[in-house]
Amino acid sequence: MKIKLYGIRGSLPSNLLPSEQVAFHTKVLEDYNDSGEKNVQAFLRNYNRFALGGLGTDTTSIYVVSDDEENDLIIDGGSGIRRLGNVMASTERSTTRQIDILMTHFHWDHLIGLPFFAPLYQKGVEVNFYCVEGFCETALKTIFKKPFFPVPFESLQSEIYFHTLPAREPTELNGFQVTPYRLQHPDPCWGYKIEKNGKTYSHCVDNEGERISREDLGADLPLYQNVDLCYFDAQYSISDFFDRPSWGHSTAQIGLEIAMREGIKQMIFAHHDPSTTPEQIVEMANDLQVFYDKKMNLSTNKTEHNLHPVQWEFAQEGTEFIL
Template sequence: MKLRMWGTRGSLPRAITHDTFVNLVDSYAKRAEKAGLSTISEFRNALRDGDLGRPLVYGGNTSCNEIIFKNHRFFVDMGTGFADASSEVMAQGRTEFTVFMTHLHWDHIMGLPFFVPIYIPGTKLVIYHVHPHAPEFIKIQFNGINFPVKWEELGATVEFRKIKLYDKLQFDDLTVSPLALDHPGGSFGYRFDASGCSLLIGVDGEYKRITPEALGKDLPYYQDLDLLVFDGQYEMDELASRYDWGHCSPPIGVDLAMREGIRNIIMTHHDPRASEAKEERMLQQAMNHCQKQLEFHKDLWVSLGQPEGPRIQLAYDGLEFDLTRLPPRHQLPKYRKNP
């Protein structure tokens, strides 16, 4: 099972302005000087190979993730990253697509009008959703005013399938399970399990419920988990002024992963105004927090065969994470039980 991230910004797409680009080049040039690089050729090769840091930029498109398992490919959300996926899926000759919707805020649906296959007859798009009004609020984009093409003019067949919270869907050997997140208007995460690998898409979520008791029915979805894609939009000191905005901070994701034995965390849904420097500062804060908390959970992480604790990284457009390459998961200690 593999994760591919097509869009990792939240709220709004983020363009790289002239000033931003100049500042990035200057930053990486300084890194090159410190590394002893003295020619343009060496600098270019270091950038291409990732020797000066990878990625060079974090995010651009809004939320869209793709889960790949054998012949199955599932998208989670249809942000502007969904539009970018068009070229690849058309080159592959694909004519059937499956999407799971977390929720219906604009940044998670605005890519659909630009997903080229929906204009091609013979194409089929199936949209799974928990939110009862998903068809209405997705179709509203195609009213001829917000977007020039009307819904009935689409060439593809689009089918909406409403699913119940906590019900499991089976696609051959892969299981998909929806769970509840904390977000205005309602948002739902999805856990994917296949061939001993487990992945949870946990955006958009404020994670007001963090203790085992508060998580309740949602707690098991965070357990025995290989990878959590977590909503890390804000720094901790920003959260107080953004209560009930529906987004979280990396250290809270670290606390959850540390306690529940989540082996890997990818922080995503980056704030549209956050610079690369801020994102890297947030990553360092999360890693520092992890080290401080590790001593309180040492036995758990030793038993998981990962004594250094959860591995943390920042999402970026184009990131791929192959879960099949992870070392075998050790069994959780017997004393851990669900509440």
């Protein structure tokens, strides 16, 4: 199973202004001059990847695909789905294919890309939308209504179907086993545990993550158990998180805490706030490393029990993970 990140921003698409890009590239060039390195590629290889390429622009859309690329699922239709749709529409089987899209919830940042998803306009394509909440069809048709968008839903060329998934029960979907679990968000939002060939991807965005203990997570605890890769809401730094209670988003420390306890192998921290800069992500990663080292050190010294080592990183658009 491969997981490709097409949109990692939270709340609103966001990128640097041209003037900010100039400052950004000036810094890279100055660092290159100061480094004494003559080979540009060698210099760039060692440069911080966020400082070099930024975080990414688009809001949530994640592509899950089998190793042989025969089966796939999409999670959410944020602005990132536009680029994914262009890739899909340009492939050989583009006009005869079935596309399955899991919706976590209906906040704008998770559906604004759908009117720009090219396969919806292709004759012969079947698009299935899945969600736990019963109002998926109404919500998605609304975004194609005037005065929000000029193309009416009824004129889309693809065949479109809506399905409701049972909460906390596995469903076989295009070769994947999909189980929805409830996340913590101001409007109902569902995370997805996706399993195939003994590998598991867990999608946990948008999620405030106030429920941390096994007891508080209750029936939703399995979302974090036996997981190879988990995509977790880390919209805020730890200080911003405490300043914004009930805003529906979390911080990396909370995800890492759960991961160390439950033995999640790898964490991706995502849904970056639109105002978050690459420099802030580097700072957040440094803070998180201190937190992680301290916890693991305590664990080794037996004052905290049974913590598992976890690989983690902050999301950058375009990254692909192979499980």
